[in-house]
Amino acid sequence: MTMIYYEEHGDLNHLQGKTIGVIGYGSLGQSVALNLRDSGLTVLVSEIAVDRAEQAREIGFQVVATETAVRQCPIILLLVPNEVMPSVYLEQISPYLERGHLLVFASAYNLTFGFIEPPPFVDVGLIAPRILGPAVRERFTTPEGYHSFISVAQDSSGNAWPLLLALAKAVGTLRAGAIEITFQWEAELDLFVQQTILPLMHLVFTTAANLLIGKGYTPEAALTELYLSGEITYYLERAVNNGLLQALLRSPLTNQYGTFTRVNRFSDLKLERLMEVTLDEIRSGAFAKEWSKEYADGFSRLKKLIREQQGLELWELEKQALEMFGQNIES
Numbered sequence: 431m432t433m434i435y436y437e438e439h440g441d442l443n444h445l446q447g448k449t450i451g452v453i454g455y456g457s458l459g460q461s462v463a464l465n466l467r468d469s470g471l472t473v474l475v476s477e478i479a480v481d482r483a484e485q486a487r488e489i490g491f492q493v494v495a496t497e498t499a500v501r502q503c504p505i506i507l508l509l510v511p512n513e514v515m516p517s518v519y520l521e522q523i524s525p526y527l528e529r530g531h532l533l534v535f536a537s538a539y540n541l542t543f544g545f546i547e548p549p550p551f552v553d554v555g556l557i558a559p560r561i562l563g564p565a566v567r568e569r570f571t572t573p574e575g576y577h578s579f580i581s582v583a584q585d586s587s588g589n590a591w592p593l594l595l596a597l598a599k600a601v602g603t604l605r606a607g608a609i610e611i612t613f614q615w616e617a618e619l620d621l622f623v624q625q626t627i628l629p630l631m632h633l634v635f636t637t638a639a640n641l642l643i644g645k646g647y648t649p650e651a652a653l654t655e656l657y658l659s660g661e662i663t664y665y666l667e668r669a670v671n672n673g674l675l676q677a678l679l680r681s682p683l684t685n686q687y688g689t690f691t692r693v694n695r696f697s698d699l700k701l702e703r704l705m706e707v708t709l710d711e712i713r714s715g716a717f718a719k720e721w722s723k724e725y726a727d728g729f730s731r732l733k734k735l736i737r738e739q740q741g742l743e744l745w746e747l748e749k750q751a752l753e754m755f756g757q758n759i760e761s
């Protein structure tokens with residue numbers, strides 16, 4: 431049975447006297463550092479981006495070199511981008527690791543695919559939020575909190591779980607519940623959603639938008655109906671709180687009838703097969719190898735694909751529609 435940890439499972443006393451090193455003050459690192467500090471803990475930040483390091487200093491964090499953080503902190507949170515993490519780990523973290531260190535990841539990617547192999551004498555844990563970095567801060571003070579996946583890959587000290595659960599409490603995830611899974615599952619599930627649900631959603635919205643605009647609906651009308659109104663967000667929120675079926679059963683009857691009579695029209699056997707192929711690529715490590723090569727090539731393929739997308743006429747129409755609603759989008 432899946433274990434879910436809540437507030438009562440985390441005891442902040444386990445962190446007393448322990449300084450926590452947050453390596454990377456980016457989207458997640460900033461939120462995590464602030465949450466830890468607001469939970470009464472002492473945090474050292476390491477950040478290479480000059481402006482972010484300055485931001486951290488301005489609000490009172492001590493910013494140090496990664497090596498210094500590792501030397502001074504028994505608990506290290508690795509919150510740099512996954513692509514750069516192996517070299518940061520190899521050059522600035524692993525030479526300074528000692529027995530008793532706890533390394534905490536927010537993504538299981540590098541351990542699962544063998545890019546980082548911590549020595550057996552340290553503890554290794556995972557607290558991987560299931561929401562975006564800024565929301566980790568926003569939901570810190572709200573009753574709903576946020577979910578995370580939590581795991582221990584190495585428990586050399588015999589104390590990894592109490593420490594990790596105390597940290598999970600301090601960053602605010604135990605309010606909603608931290609779900610225990612393996613490192614491998616976290617990495618695979620994360621990539622699976624990125625490579626199936628998100629591309630499908632992108633395809634569904636862009637196909638529908640192009641079709642409707644081609645049939646003479648104005649971009650404002652078509653895009654508002656499709657996603658700009660936020661109706662879909664509201665629908666998904668219902669699904670989050672009540673389940674996917676209840677979200678539908680609470681919709682108007684025409685909606686229910688339209689969905690149940692037409693859903694099979696779109697159910698193509700190939701969809702499941704394509705998802706399976708995608709999952710196989712992830713589980714075999716083929717995607718991780720591909721992504722490492724892309725990183726080494728300076729993201730050349732990704733940059734080309736982004737340029738191609740940006741060249742599509744739909745985005746200019748979307749921009750105009752957003753401007754009509756008074757939104758100024760960043761390019």
Ligand SMILES: NC(=O)c1ccc[n+]([C@@H]2O[C@H](COP(=O)([O-])OP(=O)(O)OC[C@H]3O[C@@H](n4cnc5c(N)ncnc54)[C@H](OP(=O)(O)O)[C@@H]3O)[C@@H](O)[C@H]2O)c1
Binds near residue numbers: 456508510511560563
């Ligand atoms: N963001 C999320 O929503 C989210 C959610 C769940 C899990 N995660 C996980 O959290 C981790 C961090 O992701 P993120 O999205 O927060 O990354 P991010 O926004 O890109 O921030 C990482 C920060 O680390 C800095 N950095 C890079 N190399 C460094 C080094 N050698 N020493 C110190 N700082 C360094 C980066 O500076 P530069 O910009 O100059 O490179 C950047 O400011 C990843 O494992 C990710 O998978 C993120």
